[in-house]
Amino acid sequence: MKPEKTGRRCVLILLILLAAVFFLSFLLGRYRVSALQTARLLADRALAGISCGHLRLVPTWTPEEASVVIQIRLPRILSAALIGAALSAAGASYQAMFRNPMVSPDLLGASTGACFGAALAILLGASYAVITAGSFLFGLAAVGLTYLVGRLSRMRSNLAMVLAGVMVGSLFSAGTSFIKLVADTNEQLPAITYWLMGALTAVRLDDLHFAMLPILLGLIPLFFLRWRLNLLTISEAEARSMGVNTKLLRLAVIVCATLATAASVSISGMIGWVGLVIPHICRLLVGQNTRFLLPCSLLLGASFLMLVDDLARCLTTSEIPLGILTALVGAPLFLYLIVKGGARDAA
Template structure:
């Protein structure tokens, strides 16, 4: 743990500064793209929604690009980055394992299959969200059941159960693809699964807000209980935590986030696994300090990744591919560091 980064992280100004950085990154992101825009114009266009401008110096086209094309996408990246990071941090705390993320415990694959099934059956919008959510929750329940022996959850069996469930749903997705109409539904499923927010609209944003907003608030309210859970369920119970209630509330909240993200944007992996490590390095492990920082850092990260996804090449690169390309090597480094520190117990 570097002393400087920790000192920076413990300053009371750190979170406000980080949030300011996020807002600045969002404004700059609106200007990125083939249609040229100035930051000043962006601010003026957005401001004119609150106080109507008398002398508009910008074109109708600018308004459309800002409000209908770029802003929904930027808001989606921020919401998803925030939600996935908070959910990853909560799950790592709950399972007392810094290598857990929604993907590892099977939620993502479950929700992915749910979404695939919905597309196959021609169901979209809220129906897709509901089906993806139900399968996400179901996979968590099965994983938790498989991993619990005699009331205890072993970390090894947990990860193995997650692998088993993910493998099962991957096979199920393959079957669904096999059955899908190869000209319309198959490409839809394939691109959707790769993870992209290129075609996000305000309806999707509303879905994301419903899925991520209450769930992250709930997780934040349970911040101190997650600290206790990370000592082990028996210990937490001895100290007065209602273990069952906290466990299921956090699991459902994280499944809600993952399902919402998968339903609107497909599978975007590795964000929830990597961001909590960055946050812990900066502000320590206490979830009260760490969760908000983790969320904001995740939001900035996914915003930057999405900027790369839409601006790096003329063809759109699916977001899930980039987060995996960045996340995997970072994960490898974390794994090595944990090993060097005497195993994952010594973060």
């Protein structure tokens, strides 16, 4: 069938795009490393990873080149890809679940909770690892609280959950504001502000290892549930009459999307717009079927955030926080889609 073919082709093209952006991102930056050298370094690293360090290439690179590519650029580019994929896939899943294309993955408070956790950790003078962990845990806690309130409410589940999310979100924002108020203005306040704007500057391989597990734990089930997510876009009565356990499916989506979102925010800070804009672009490419929409969002989101991070690194001598750039790129793109996409997307 035609739409299916389009879907497959789009996934393939986006996969190639992802590979290209991934590799090109290594070549950008003030310290020049040649493409060949970079490729050899990456191949060496991959070989070592697969064979547990038994197989290595003969080094043709200087230690400086190795350190720039493996210690500095690799964690950054990998985390940009992972975070972009996580936020976009979580956004696409949430949009299906809440039957609303305007929903972003922090609807239930994952990001605001994570920001509060990070601000609190910075206030207490914690180490970078503790900031990451605190942010992740508070992100989970915020969504857990939202879910609990939504379940306790006697209203219909979806609306109650959204309202609870708004409330929990503003509660944690208020908490973050209070922390900023009492924070030391010389060191802590700038650190909190900078963290909130989102950046991958400080990401090291260790942080990546910490965030990779929850992100993958969230993304992999979502990827395999990709067709079934369609069944959340119709009314609950219809889905149940088709033998779908809607409660379980919904809980699975919330857990997976929250794991991915909270883990992303915990290493990168607030990065808005990606989870909203990327699924929208993918809808224009492959249509509404989540079977293709989800993988496309995942791939395009990864490429998009790597590109934005490239901009953040190269545009000016001092780095621009990612959150500012995603908003600068995302918002106009979104406006364009609203105006131009109307013909195709009646929703």
